[in-house]
Amino acid sequence: MTLEIKNMTKAYGGLRVVDDVSITMEDNDIIGVIGPNGAGKSTLFSLVTGFLDGNSGSVTFQGKELGAASATVRAQAGLVRTFQVPREFSHMTVRENLMAAVPDQLGENLLNTFFRPGQVARQEVESAAKVEETIAFLKLSAVADVPSGSLSGGQKKLLELGRALMTGAKLIMLDEPFAGVNPVLIGELSEKIRELNARGIGFLIIEHDLGALSKLVHKMYVMDRGRLISSGDPAAVLSDPVVREAYIGGGVT
Numbered sequence: 064m065t066l067e068i069k070n071m072t073k074a075y076g077g078l079r080v081v082d083d084v085s086i087t088m089e090d091n092d093i094i095g096v097i098g099p100n101g102a103g104k105s106t107l108f109s110l111v112t113g114f115l116d117g118n119s120g121s122v123t124f125q126g127k128e129l130g131a132a133s134a135t136v137r138a139q140a141g142l143v144r145t146f147q148v149p150r151e152f153s154h155m156t157v158r159e160n161l162m163a164a165v166p167d168q169l170g171e172n173l174l175n176t177f178f179r180p181g182q183v184a185r186q187e188v189e190s191a192a193k194v195e196e197t198i199a200f201l202k203l204s205a206v207a208d209v210p211s212g213s214l215s216g217g218q219k220k221l222l223e224l225g226r227a228l229m230t231g232a233k234l235i236m237l238d239e240p241f242a243g244v245n246p247v248l249i250g251e252l253s254e255k256i257r258e259l260n261a262r263g264i265g266f267l268i269i270e271h272d273l274g275a276l277s278k279l280v281h282k283m284y285v286m287d288r289g290r291l292i293s294s295g296d297p298a299a300v301l302s303d304p305v306v307r308e309a310y311i312g313g314g315v316t
């Protein structure tokens with residue numbers, strides 16, 4: 064099993080914003096997490112990726128319980144998230160942003176450049192090749208040298224995906240990848256997610272565009288006011304009266 068989120072709970076004061084949530088993902092799943100605004104979806108992502116500590120519950124990734132492992136340690140293990148608002152370095156170009164996402168660059172330690180110059184140079188060449196491959200895969204060649212702050216919403220989401228890929232992620236958690244993205248690029252992004260999934264990368268995706276999401280995912284989980292209220296096949300979930308009621312009550316954007 065790739066990911067097992069077990070009885071995860073997070074409370075602020077007396078309010079349980081994530082309340083006893085359990086989700087399991089098999090290798091190579093593409094899973095959706097939906098729910099009205101404020102349901103606790105982003106908080107759940109932060110708990111799983113170690114950006115927040117939970118009150119109780121556990122996360123097991125590829126057979127290892129993560130305990131109190133930091134976000135960096137979790138990312139090194141292959142569990143990587145993106146954010147609702149892209150966090151690229153806006154003054155840096157697309158190419159530079161991708162290069163900056165490569166973990167553990169030997170050359171960043173000055174001593175290595177003196178004592179292991181061959182290895183440093185080799186790693187830089189490998190990283191540069193991976194950057195070019197990622198730029199080509201995501202069709203970002205035309206904007207590779209453009210400061211990322213001036214990209215369109217959709218291009219920024221592609222760059223976010225690219226930055227996750229550069230880390231060598233095995234499971235990528237995408238927070239609203241389609242928000243602010245035009246329909247053509249939504250199609251393009253979905254296709255890239257499918258292709259990456261076919262290469263063995265799992266995806267857990269929060270999204271309000273239920274139409275686009277249901278075409279992409281194998282299974283959906285629905286959160287409302289911190290709790291899981293439904294899960295299963297996308298078509299069945301979307302026609303579940305409990306889910307419809309939650310959306311009418313909460314008002315999705």
Ligand SMILES: Nc1ncnc2c1ncn2[C@@H]1O[C@H](COP(=O)(O)OP(=O)(O)OP(=O)(O)O)[C@@H](O)[C@H]1O
Nearest residue numbers: 075080098099100101102103104105106107147286
């Ligand atoms: N640091 C915090 N302190 C207090 N309450 C918080 C904090 N962070 C989040 N919350 C509350 O937790 C609840 C869940 O928020 P969260 O952002 O996880 O929801 P969401 O399902 O991702 O919503 P959306 O779809 O609008 O992004 C909200 O009611 C929010 O106000």
